[in-house]
Amino acid sequence: MKTACGGASWYSLRSRTASGEMMNPAAMTAAHKTLPLGSKVKVTNLKNNRSIVVTINDRGPFIKGRLIDLSKGAARQLDFVHSGVARVQIESVDGSGTKSCA
Template identity: 55%
Template structure:
């Protein structure tokens, strides 16, 4: 029962903070990383060593390319959780993804998210 209530609260929060990023879209903003061992909003257990991420509105299972605008590194992650719920941030990635992107020690970075390969102008980031 507590899990159902927590999921309902998370869904309501996601609805309040929804950012539209549909098919063939790109988005820029802040990113952070997290390494929990709890259940994700999709129902699977969080694995900090998997290339996964939390996004406010993309469907679970969506593959997103995340490019760190400081390091120039990119990684493809699978959305399996909801968040982040902090202003200015567009994605929370797993610890493994943060390591591959090169921002694990910094904790936060600016990224470009790409779904279905659509590019955005560097000026928009």
């Protein structure tokens, strides 16, 4: 996967994810439209440079301009729960083929 930059939001549901597991708002998980379920990506908040690794376990986001939907726990770690959205960079955890976003 190449590096991608875009909008991130967070969600906190109590339902099943696309992977079949129950959504855990405290877990380090995320929804992405096309990345394989179970894959891990590093997500960096471009405003404060905080980074975490999340597991893709759901599909989405379904709002134009959004790249990824994070669990509330992941958004808390990246410090954007209050704002609701952030500009982020996502990249594969092995760092292959990455370049930073402007």
